Amino acid sequence: MKAYSFPKFDLHLHLDGSLPCMTAWKLAKTRRPELLEQGYEAFRNRMQVHPNCHSLHEILDCFDLPLALLQDEEALFFCTKDLIKQLAESGVVYAEIRFAPQQHIKEGLTQRQVIEAVLSGVRQASKEFPQIEIQLITCMMVFPFDNDAENWETVQLCHEYLNRGVCALDIAGPEGVKPFSAYRPFFEKAKHFKIPFTIHAGENGPVEHIKEALEMGASRIGHGVSAIDDPKLLLRLKEQRIPLESCVRSNYVCEVIDNYKHHPIRSYFDQGLLVTVNTDDMTIIDSTLDQEYEILQKELYFSDRELLELCRNSVEAAFLKDDRKQYYLQLIDTWKNSGDH
Numbered sequence: 001m002k003a004y005s006f007p008k009f010d011l012h013l014h015l016d017g018s019l020p021c022m023t024a025w026k027l028a029k030t031r032r033p034e035l036l037e038q039g040y041e042a043f044r045n046r047m048q049v050h051p052n053c054h055s056l057h058e059i060l061d062c063f064d065l066p067l068a069l070l071q072d073e074e075a076l077f078f079c080t081k082d083l084i085k086q087l088a089e090s091g092v093v094y095a096e097i098r099f100a101p102q103q104h105i106k107e108g109l110t111q112r113q114v115i116e117a118v119l120s121g122v123r124q125a126s127k128e129f130p131q132i133e134i135q136l137i138t139c140m141m142v143f144p145f146d147n148d149a150e151n152w153e154t155v156q157l158c159h160e161y162l163n164r165g166v167c168a169l170d171i172a173g174p175e176g177v178k179p180f181s182a183y184r185p186f187f188e189k190a191k192h193f194k195i196p197f198t199i200h201a202g203e204n205g206p207v208e209h210i211k212e213a214l215e216m217g218a219s220r221i222g223h224g225v226s227a228i229d230d231p232k233l234l235l236r237l238k239e240q241r242i243p244l245e246s247c248v249r250s251n252y253v254c255e256v257i258d259n260y261k262h263h264p265i266r267s268y269f270d271q272g273l274l275v276t277v278n279t280d281d282m283t284i285i286d287s288t289l290d291q292e293y294e295i296l297q298k299e300l301y302f303s304d305r306e307l308l309e310l311c312r313n314s315v316e317a318a319f320l321k322d323d324r325k326q327y328y329l330q331l332i333d334t335w336k337n338s339g340d341h
């Protein structure tokens, strides 16, 4: 696979779905030794969705293993640190890593302890890999059962940790299990706290979900694939510079699209929307940003110049202050003008 040498950015990256396989293997030695019996390859296969052989059920199953392993502080620390190492070594200079604290409280941790453990992984990584900057997004969860209390706690903690390692709020989980309107009070509170938020919408749900997310005050949209069905919405997204967090390989592997060529990112880009390139779940869908860029070039005919435009979009879309955005835009320009590529 081609390695792209320009500065890279990932704004939509889930911690549990991106637990590096070797880290998981090491964690399992003391936590779930029975999973190691069939060897590393079989263990790795359990964490990855395989093209042409999957269902939504199978994809959700892939999260069972990382979530089972990520229930103590040490595991969360190493997962975070090792993921950041992997990102830094592949030329990512800025990433927003998201996670749902309530997914890691099954063995006694509190949501606060989960956030602290992840933050300590970020702090350690920033010492070892100063070339990369990381911010965290805390996710609420959509579940078929009542988890309002857990979601309220996530909003409260997001407020407390905002600008102290956490930059925004999100909501993840299967679209359509509950109406979006059920989450309006949470996002009203987030607005009250001046917490910026992104919402997973229009991944495998209808375009109405995207409109509702915007109406609730989302400043970015996770995926937004179904916006392609609504020209008026596309115009609004363009005019208001609302970022879309595209995850092309994830959408293909999870059967949101049946062919890379059918992904709307090409159309969004051509229409001037603020679209960005992201990995979503690096381990589960077996993706990296280099792989995403290669797909964009081979399947959707993005030129080298257009890839740099997508990087600039990510900088504009990032939950960063203006001076940091200027820094990263300059970094891209410096790379472009350096001529050593």
Ligand SMILES: [Zn+2]
Pocket (backbone or CB within 6 Å): 012, 014, 172, 200, 222, 280
């Ligand atoms: Zn996602």
